[in-house]
Amino acid sequence: MFRQRSGSSLCYACGKLNRADAAVCFYCGRRNPGLWGFGPAIGRLIGGLDFAGLVTVVSVVLYILSIALDPSAAFRARGTLEILAPSDRALNALGMAGAYPWLQGRWWTVLTAIYLHGSLLHILFNLLWVRQLVPDVEEVYGRARTVVIFTVSGVVCFLVSDLVGTPLTVGASGAIFGLLSAMVWYGRRRGGFFGSAVLRQYGAWAIVLFVLGLLSGTGVNNWGHAGGLLGGFLAAFVMGPIHERGEQGADRVVAGAALALTAVAFGLQLWTAFVSR
Ligand SMILES: [Zn+2]
Numbered sequence: 001m002f003r004q005r006s007g008s009s010l011c012y013a014c015g016k017l018n019r020a021d022a023a024v025c026f027y028c029g030r031r032n033p034g035l036w037g038f039g040p041a042i043g044r045l046i047g048g049l050d051f052a053g054l055v056t057v058v059s060v061v062l063y064i065l066s067i068a069l070d071p072s073a074a075f076r077a078r079g080t081l082e083i084l085a086p087s088d089r090a091l092n093a094l095g096m097a098g099a100y101p102w103l104q105g106r107w108w109t110v111l112t113a114i115y116l117h118g119s120l121l122h123i124l125f126n127l128l129w130v131r132q133l134v135p136d137v138e139e140v141y142g143r144a145r146t147v148v149i150f151t152v153s154g155v156v157c158f159l160v161s162d163l164v165g166t167p168l169t170v171g172a173s174g175a176i177f178g179l180l181s182a183m184v185w186y187g188r189r190r191g192g193f194f195g196s197a198v199l200r201q202y203g204a205w206a207i208v209l210f211v212l213g214l215l216s217g218t219g220v221n222n223w224g225h226a227g228g229l230l231g232g233f234l235a236a237f238v239m240g241p242i243h244e245r246g247e248q249g250a251d252r253v254v255a256g257a258a259l260a261l262t263a264v265a266f267g268l269q270l271w272t273a274f275v276s277r
Helices: 039-047 051-068 088-094 099-103 109-115 120-164 173-190 192-215 222-239 249-275
Strands: 008-010 017-019
Touching (some): 008 039, 039 120, 039 249, 051 088, 051 109, 051 120, 088 249, 099 109, 120 173, 173 222, 192 222
Antiparallel strands (some): 008 017
């Protein structure tokens, strides 16, 4: 079902048709062009992926879990920003990032923390932005590269936070800043009337959101936001928009790897928090 052993399949590197069991691509010479028979399944998975929907579902499920793990803390709100705020203990069990988990050697929290949120407002705000921006970025960079931009931005956001010493932090904000900077980079690179309109629109959003973060003072991870901007720019710069180079099997393999690594990260986190204690 997932593995194709007969017939023909596309080379993940050059996109040309080979026998499914070919050892090297007839056209470009790449080894295992059909990825041991898994190439077509990865293509279908990423090609039909509703990434904004996936991020929403995973974030909501983890948010409910984080409240259920420590309900008394979540219902002790003192202000709007604390309405249904899960405790640090609950978030830490699910993979919160920051200098503490980093020093404990839990490197995978730079991936898990992307999908965790610190309060009802935090998750609502972030998911609204994800649902607004993911389709825009998919339009310009394709589905596969959008997954990579999102994941890389989230990871760079938390790496920067961990290294500057932010004790504990969660949220998709860094990944959202990465989506914004990918759009800004596209607008700048494309130029012309359309490009400048894109640049102004997303540039304005990025600046407003960043300044809002700076003004709200404590509790907002501004270093993480800067890291997200940097990560999104780097990913967009390396991969480029689809009008310059169409989406290829290789993009889908990298996107599949980003999703698989995120799943492994949650596996490692849940194992260390709940099983191997
Ligand atoms: Zn090839």
